[in-house]
Amino acid sequence: MKIKDIGEIGLIKRCVKKIRLDSSVIKGSGDDAAVLRWARNRYLLYACDMLVEGVHFKRKDAAAFGIGWKALARNISDIAAMGGLPRHAVISVGLDPDLPVKFFDLLFNGMNSAAKKFKVNIVGGDVSRSGKIVIDVSLLGEVERSNLVTRSGAKIGDLILVTGCLGGSIKGRHLDFIPRVEEARRLVRNFKINSMIDISDGLILDLGRILRASKAGAKLYQNAIPVSKDADSFEDAVSGGEDFELLFTMGLKEARRFFKTELRKMKTPVTLIGEIVDKKEGYKIVRDGGKIESLRRGGYLHF
């Protein structure tokens, strides 16, 4: 039996069931970041993400600066999705000895720019020889206990909202996207957000993650979903990866207050795209013509 036979999800399950965690871990793997007990009023958030040449980017056609930016920004996006602020990063890079220094400089400048913009301290790292470029960023963040949001808090009757537009990120936006830290912080500080995730593997798959964690169902409205002009199709917009937009749910009253008081203060559009329903009603989409279809998990998986 090979890795590709059990798949990415099977692989992770296999590991998670063997792991033992002590009581200082509020939440281990299975969310955008781990949540650790630390100081009295704050949790530590902890996440990592690996980029591999030929899988996540190509050496020739991708801008080195963008690859570096993305390596840090997607971790920052994970911390934002928990309601937190990014704080400290360590970065491991595997490099081909024949790689031009100029390429590496641009790559590092991309990471460093993201670090400066989001006030992240790059506090350490490791370099190794490697045929293909590999970049693994691990990021620590912090969040006030009261502002923590996970995937598992969606409630029946919640409205489902999303920042920005979905789809077409492959045409370039995936290398220079702005992680939604500011938006997430405004949301968690001023409203009761019941669940949140960042869309890294497509809306359908990532909403599915919220539903599984929250033991809930959902109804999406096709005509409400904000599709990017770069998206090839609606299907592409809801199943293509790397949007790095926030997908979150909140109660009706809170949503009303949000639309009344906060929406116009935010630079980023926020769109209502559906509602959380009972798990037994399933995971469905109301198509433009009114037809209701069941959704299956879709999106990007490595194996």
Added chain:
Amino acid sequence: MKIKDIGEIGLIKRCVKKIRLDSSVIKGSGDDAAVLRWARNRYLLYACDMLVEGVHFKRKDAAAFGIGWKALARNISDIAAMGGLPRHAVISVGLDPDLPVKFFDLLFNGMNSAAKKFKVNIVGGDVSRSGKIVIDVSLLGEVERSNLVTRSGAKIGDLILVTGCLGGSIKGRHLDFIPRVEEARRLVRNFKINSMIDISDGLILDLGRILRASKAGAKLYQNAIPVSKDADSFEDAVSGGEDFELLFTMGLKEARRFFKTELRKMKTPVTLIGEIVDKKEGYKIVRDGGKIESLRRGGYLHF
């Protein structure tokens, strides 16, 4: 200009000079782990280490369990070298889709065994496709402020000590070594340790790191250095990497007290191998015959 032309140290310098750190960072890159301000009486320690197939291990001839063990254990060794306790890890793995699941299971079991033995919570991770196996572990630890030890505190007159025996780890020990957490904790809790590092790139190179950080010189005694029976030669023992023993310095009085009260309580031998001298006296070794030679930096570098 290529990566191999500027070398590993040049590469790291290039990055470090661009990085800006805020006041919550006590120590960024340049020690075994970063030191971060967090709770009132404790610092957070933060380190990462990447293992790449074909560079750090071979898929065919190395035991998968040992590779996994090592991936976590070398990070644990870094935390120990700061005087701290390991606490939480996130692990990124790049895997060949055609890798047998059995190999992966053993690899993960190795990591998980090290985690259990040293009470580390594996709280998250990332998996990616990759031609060569890549494992990057990032580890958080903690240390009481009073017990923190860095590379930079060696003082003229300090004695230089080392745990265990050096050399020959390539013959197998590098895959099942025991990180010296217990020894390090006994040392920092009961004695004033002025500087410490774990030997990952050979005694000569790693002592050189303490000397540079502490702006000091050293005199080593060849006949005092404990050479492993697996080492091919004395030269191999002091410049071969991956011993993962503790190298530390302490004042004469403290050392006397240590040898009198503590040494017999420790299961691991500790040997006096030299002394810290003024920087202008240089970095020297007294050979078996009495001849004094200057030491140049030696050991393992990736580029």
